[in-house]
Amino acid sequence: MSILIKNGRIITSADDSVADIYIEGETIVAIGKNLDYQAGTVIDASDKLVFPGGIDPHVHLSMPFMGTFSSDTYETGTRAALYGGTTTVIDFVLQTQGDSLKNALADWQSRATGTAVGDYSFHMAVTDFNEDIKAEIKQMVEEEGITSFKTFMAYKGALMVDDRQMFDLMSEVKKQGGMVTAHATNGDMIDLLVAKHRAQGKLSPLYHYLSQPEVTEAEASNRFAQMAGYTGCPAYIVHLTCEGALNAVRQAGARNYQVFAETCIQYLILDASLYEQDFEGAKWVMSPPLRQKKDQAALWAGINQGLLQVVATDHCPFMWEQKLMGKNDFSKIPNGHPAIENRIELLYSEGVDKGKISLSKFVEVSSTNAAKAFGMYPRKGTIAVGSDADIVIFDPNEKHTLSAATHHMNVDYSGYEGWQVAGKVKTVLLRGKVVIDNNQCLVQKGNGQFIKRNKVSNIL
Numbered sequence: 001m002s003i004l005i006k007n008g009r010i011i012t013s014a015d016d017s018v019a020d021i022y023i024e025g026e027t028i029v030a031i032g033k034n035l036d037y038q039a040g041t042v043i044d045a046s047d048k049l050v051f052p053g054g055i056d057p058h059v060h061l062s063m064p065f066m067g068t069f070s071s072d073t074y075e076t077g078t079r080a081a082l083y084g085g086t087t088t089v090i091d092f093v094l095q096t097q098g099d100s101l102k103n104a105l106a107d108w109q110s111r112a113t114g115t116a117v118g119d120y121s122f123h124m125a126v127t128d129f130n131e132d133i134k135a136e137i138k139q140m141v142e143e144e145g146i147t148s149f150k151t152f153m154a155y156k157g158a159l160m161v162d163d164r165q166m167f168d169l170m171s172e173v174k175k176q177g178g179m180v181t182a183h184a185t186n187g188d189m190i191d192l193l194v195a196k197h198r199a200q201g202k203l204s205p206l207y208h209y210l211s212q213p214e215v216t217e218a219e220a221s222n223r224f225a226q227m228a229g230y231t232g233c234p235a236y237i238v239h240l241t242c243e244g245a246l247n248a249v250r251q252a253g254a255r256n257y258q259v260f261a262e263t264c265i266q267y268l269i270l271d272a273s274l275y276e277q278d279f280e281g282a283k284w285v286m287s288p289p290l291r292q293k294k295d296q297a298a299l300w301a302g303i304n305q306g307l308l309q310v311v312a313t314d315h316c317p318f319m320w321e322q323k324l325m326g327k328n329d330f331s332k333i334p335n336g337h338p339a340i341e342n343r344i345e346l347l348y349s350e351g352v353d354k355g356k357i358s359l360s361k362f363v364e365v366s367s368t369n370a371a372k373a374f375g376m377y378p379r380k381g382t383i384a385v386g387s388d389a390d391i392v393i394f395d396p397n398e399k400h401t402l403s404a405a406t407h408h409m410n411v412d413y414s415g416y417e418g419w420q421v422a423g424k425v426k427t428v429l430l431r432g433k434v435v436i437d438n439n440q441c442l443v444q445k446g447n448g449q450f451i452k453r454n455k456v457s458n459i460l
């Protein structure tokens with residue numbers, strides 16, 4: 001099978017030029033002006049942007065959490081991702097405390113294998129670290145191609161690890177050539193604030209926000225970054241939301257520690273005023289919570305300053321019925337919101353179209369940097385000869401409106417209902433196959449492949 005994409009404006013993190021792309025099988029074979037190949041399919045990309053398939057390294061599909069499961073499966077979630085221009089996602093395998101990493105991996109493999117529509121990989125979330133688990137780290141890196149290890153510094157009593165475990169894990173992961181990532185908020189402080197608000201009968205979604213003030217994130221981010229610096233372990237903070245946490249990353253960088261950070265689209269464009277509307281605010285109950293306008297400004301600046309390398313989603317959708325589990329108590333609202341399908345169009349619209357970031361920065365933070373940080377580059381994350389032909393053809397002028405009525409995520413509301421975006425994902429290729437065209441998904445479940453990842457060395 002061969003495809004020739006003609007006359008698109010090809011944007012990578014390094015280049016911007018109008019040219020053609022020739023694809024054979026799953027791979028990009030040639031890029032240049034006026035390419036003269038006899039292709040099975042020719043796609044005219046005149047007046048369109050052509051950029052690498054998005055990589056969302058923070059999603060939760062069919063995730064068991066807070067007494068329920070996130071509502072997108074590998075099928076619905078990766079298909080919605082493709083509609084939105086994201087061709088590869090990285091989900092989190094969650095170790096059950098007291099059990100092995102191997103068993104957790106088998107559990108997640110059974111959900112994803114033969115089900116995913118788009119490509120996927122796994123981070124391993126270590127929720128309980130001891131000598132037995134230490135022995136499994138090497139096996140994950142060497143045999144399974146899982147090179148990043150997630151930790152939760154919050155969700156006390158469920159997923160949280162203590163500092164001793166974190167410190168020990170970092171030393172081992174460094175030895176094995178991996179990366180430790182963290183949900184960096186102070187679980188003890190949050191636990192106390194939640195208990196205090198509940199005891200006072202303060203039970204609306206607003207108190208979810210007030211139980212996780214900026215200091216809880218700034219403190220944990222700094223602690224995580226300092227431990228990373230001391231152990232020399234490459235480290236990555238997930239879903240960073242605020243100025244205080246960004247300052248911890250800035251300080252770590254000033255000391256040449258390898259500390260990388262991701263924010264998510266919602267923290268760039270939504271703010272905490274959404275919690276001021278009775279239970280409706282449950283749509284945006286996520287951890288960490290939405291912050292203030294001053295934090296949004298800091299995050300956009302952090303992207304441009306290279307302190308934040310990735311814009312992900314932390315896609316973790318729950319049906320409204322599931323959110324209602326916390327109708328009378330904010331601490332029982334399943335945490336998370338849907339965005340896997342909306343990330344690229346929102347980031348283009350609010351970032352590039354509004355002049356906050358350049359097109360090359362857009363490509364870096366939506367695709368290239370995640371591929372580099374998580375050991376998939378240059379197979380993924382760029383448009384280059386030899387790379388997988390994961391390609392988005394995007395119309396920068398086709399305005400449209402986001403809505404639950406038209407999205408493909410398995411969730412019955414949108415966090416962005418009525419939001420007008422400036423451009424539209426038109427055609428998506430995954431490993432040389434047209435998977436989305438003309439608002440249609442052309443592939444079935446089982447099309448997605450598990451992507452084994454390389455060790456983390458000389459990243460970014």
Ligand SMILES: NC(=O)NCCC(=O)O
Pocket residue numbers: 060183285286287288314316335336337
């Ligand atoms: N973020 C969130 O609210 N839900 C998913 C789990 C996590 O990433 O902390």
Ligand SMILES: [Zn+2]
Pocket residue numbers: 183238239287288
């Ligand atoms: Zn988290």
Ligand SMILES: [Zn+2]
Pocket residue numbers: 058059060314316
């Ligand atoms: Zn998450």
